[in-house]
Amino acid sequence: MMSKIVKTIAGISFPFITIYGLYVIAHGHLTPGGGFQGGAIVASGLILLLVAYGTDWIIEKIKESHLSILESLGALGFIGVAFLGLIFGGMFFTNFIAGTSMLFGGIPTSTAANINTGGTLPLMNFAVGLKVIAGLFAIVLVMAYAISKEEGE
Amino acid sequence: MEGRMLVAAGSLTIVSIFLIFGALLIHPFGVPNAYKMDQYIIDHTQNESGANNGVTAVVFDYRGFDTLGEATVLFTAVAGVILVFRRVKKE
Numbered sequence: 001m002m003s004k005i006v007k008t009i010a011g012i013s014f015p016f017i018t019i020y021g022l023y024v025i026a027h028g029h030l031t032p033g034g035g036f037q038g039g040a041i042v043a044s045g046l047i048l049l050l051v052a053y054g055t056d057w058i059i060e061k062i063k064e065s066h067l068s069i070l071e072s073l074g075a076l077g078f079i080g081v082a083f084l085g086l087i088f089g090g091m092f093f094t095n096f097i098a099g100t101s102m103l104f105g106g107i108p109t110s111t112a113a114n115i116n117t118g119g120t121l122p123l124m125n126f127a128v129g130l131k132v133i134a135g136l137f138a139i140v141l142v143m144a145y146a147i148s149k150e151e152g153e
Numbered sequence: 154m155e156g157r158m159l160v161a162a163g164s165l166t167i168v169s170i171f172l173i174f175g176a177l178l179i180h181p182f183g184v185p186n187a188y189k190m191d192q193y194i195i196d197h198t199q200n201e202s203g204a205n206n207g208v209t210a211v212v213f214d215y216r217g218f219d220t221l222g223e224a225t226v227l228f229t230a231v232a233g234v235i236l237v238f239r240r241v242k243k244e
Contacts, residue, residue, distance in 0.1 A: 029204035034212065036223075064235060075228055082217060093217030098203035107203045118204040124213045124220075131224060135231040146238040 001054035010052035017045030021133075028125035029118035035125040039132025046137045055148040058141065067138035074131025081123050095119040 002010075024031075024038030050058050085094035097105045098119030106117040180186050194207060194215065202210040212220055 029206050029209050031206065032208070034206075034209050068231075068235065071228065071231060075224055078224055079221070082221070093214065095202050095214050098201065105203070108199050108205050111205060113205060118209075119202055119214075121202060121204050121209055121213050124217075125209070128220070128224060132227065135227050138231055139234045142235050142238040145240075149240075 002052050006052050010048050014045050014049055017048070018042055021045065022129075025125055025129035026122070027113070027115070028129075029121040030113040030115065035128030036132055038125075039129040040136060042129075042133045043136035043140075046133070047140050050137075050140060050144060055141070055144045059145055062141075064138050064142050064145075067134045067141065070134035071131050071138065074127045074129070074134065077127035078124055078131065081120050081127065085120065095121070097123075 021038045021041030021043075024033035024041060025035055026038075028034035028038065082093045085096050086092045088094070089096035096119070097103075098117075099105065099107055104116060104118050104120075104122050106114060108114055108117045185191060194211060198204065198207045198210045202214045204210040204214075
């Protein structure tokens with residue numbers, strides 16, 4: 001629980017941090033970064049909120065069991081895309097979307113960034129990003145909650 | 154005491170010799186010995202994986218198993234932390 005100045009600044013900068021992290025995740029196949037890095041950025045924005053507003057305020061909004069479900073969904077999505085490669089492409093982790101007319105199936109013709117390329121890479125980036133956001137935030141949330149309970153007693 | 158110093162000096166000399174020769178035998182910077190894999194990835198990444206970012210193509214496509222292990226490490230870390238800091242009901 002911080003002062004009003006810290007709360008206000010955290011509330012203002014949180015949307016920008018989240019948008020930037022989501023941008024890094026969504027453009028993982030075009031620009032430096034990817035699921036891990038963008039997920040860490042979004043999770044650090046959430047941790048900023050946790051530090052500024054206190055654990056009790058944030059534990060009312062979101063439980064760590066929900067974060068666990070989200071993290072498992074991310075992991076399942078990642079492995080699921082890999083198994084789809086096994087089914088459609090013949091090998092585990094085959095990039096079966098690249099070169100087709102499906103979403104993200106384009107092949108870049110120059111170095112210019114085109115979001116509709118990359119095959120399975122954007123899907124895997126989304127899955128890993130969801131996993132990293134939920135995982136890192138769950139770690140910090142559980143630790144902070146344990147510490148706040150210890151101090152409260 | 155002198156014996157230990159002798160052993161220490163001897164082992165340090167041997168390690169230094171191997172270290173110096175190893176440092177001298179390293180290929181120059183930017184000129185790898187086995188460049189075929191690098192050149193293949195640079196040439197074929199755009200057409201095979203459809204991504205402009207070669208690093209992401211390597212991490213998620215060519216070496217997907219590495220990323221799978223990485224994700225498993227993160228999953229194990231989160232599971233361990235939640236297990237250690239779980240809320241225990243007091244009787």
